[in-house]
Amino acid sequence: MTPNEDLTDELSALTSIYPPSTLPTTSSLPPPSILHQLLDGRYLLHLPSTPPLTLHLTIPPTYPTDPPIILDPPTTEALKTAHDVVKEVFTPGCVIFFDLIETLVERLRSSSTPASTSSAADSTVTTVSADEDLELEDKDTEGQDATDSPATPTATALLRSVDAPPWHISAPVIEKKSTFVGRCVQVATASEARNFLADIKADRRLAKATHNISAYRICVGRGEAMRVVQDCDDDGETAAGGRLGKMLELMGVAELRGTGVLVVVSRWYGGVKLGPARFGIINTVARECMLEAGLWDPEQGGKRKKKR
Known part of the structure; x- marks a missing residue:
């Protein structure tokens, strides 16, 4: 299977696991999919997290041999965490996005909820x-x-x-x-x-x-x-x-x-x-x-x- 086919199959699986209706958004319309390509070739990754977080990415033609690159500079704790998680979960030759999404969402959830307190509204x-x-x-x-x-x-x-x-x-x-x-x-x-x-x-x-x-x-x-x-x-x-x-x-x-x-x-x-x-x-x-x-x-x- 070529890297492009790997990415195509991965995008299909991600869209099925994370339908657009499940994704948080700050606009009146949900994103078309959890990971979609822009006209300039970049990708947007909409994380199923609260508050919403969107990452700008480039995916090299050699993916999954080489990792995706986050274009957003690590100027916030959330973005620093995103850069770190890419390095942690990437294995050359293996698709990355499901592990990236799940690991990053869990890290962001943990960092936003102090261990000593929890929201009364949480189920x-x-x-x-x-x-x-x-x-x-x-x-x-x-x-x-x-x-x-x-x-x-x-x-x-x-x-x-x-x-x-x-x-x-x-x-x-x-x-x-x-x-x-x-x-x-x-x-x-x-x-x-x-x-x-x-x-x-x-x-x-x-x-x-x-x-x-x-x-x-x-x-x-x-x-x-x-x-x-x-x-x-x-x-x-x-x-x-x-x-x-x-x-x-x-x-x-x-x-x-x-x-x-x-x-x-x-x-x-x-x-x-x-x-x-x-x-x-x-x-x-x-x-x-x-x-x-x-x-x-x-x-x-x-x-x-x-x-x-």
């Missing part, structure tokens, strides 16, 4: 067993279990699988012989989500999918008293569950409803590796499935809205 987040393997580096686990998977089932068979609970099931998406199907359902507790996942494993056709990537997010209570319970599972597709869970968080899934959503994306590997682009497909299938089911409203979901 308490409880992670049941969150997937911490969020590296964007492709560890070449794609299709690892493909030899154990049966031939891709027909669309009709896919839609008939797991009739209960009342899943909303997306139409199959086929990309280079791999088939992706999303399904989502409303849940009230972590135990209920785990029981529904057990139903997936009990279904012979779905159990034999190459991967069943899942994530759930449950909001108990509202406002300042809201508690969030969340978890995710790669099912062998390295880092896919973590990315899916991160997307649910950024979209603010279930926050307005005071309940929870479980989403599963099943993939039948077709023999052709998709590289980082597969993460974008997985998240897009999941997002569209929740939108079709009415379990997420892009006009209301997403907790990082512009502050007036």
Whole structure:
């Protein structure tokens, strides 16, 4: 894969993980994407942080062999941190932006919140067993279990699988012989989500999918008293569950409803590796499935809205 293809696939994955509606902004319109190119060839990176921070970058033609360059001088603590994080997370030959974004956002959050105090408006987040393997580096686990998977089932068979609970099931998406199907359902507790996942494993056709990537997010209570319970599972597709869970968080899934959503994306590997682009497909299938089911409203979901 050429460096340009690496960047194209990375941009696609980033846009799926961080939809424009989840990005904070100081203007009346959200940015077109988390990372987009200007007419003069520079790039703007809009960090999903509060307060909003935008970095001006150049990305050399040799990327990811060589790192992106931040054009903003380190005149503030936030910009100094950004320059430091690029040096820390960059590994020649590996794409960088997911690790850069997540590491920098966490550093900025830590520096803006003193350890001895916390805002009363902050929600308490409880992670049941969150997937911490969020590296964007492709560890070449794609299709690892493909030899154990049966031939891709027909669309009709896919839609008939797991009739209960009342899943909303997306139409199959086929990309280079791999088939992706999303399904989502409303849940009230972590135990209920785990029981529904057990139903997936009990279904012979779905159990034999190459991967069943899942994530759930449950909001108990509202406002300042809201508690969030969340978890995710790669099912062998390295880092896919973590990315899916991160997307649910950024979209603010279930926050307005005071309940929870479980989403599963099943993939039948077709023999052709998709590289980082597969993460974008997985998240897009999941997002569209929740939108079709009415379990997420892009006009209301997403907790990082512009502050007036």
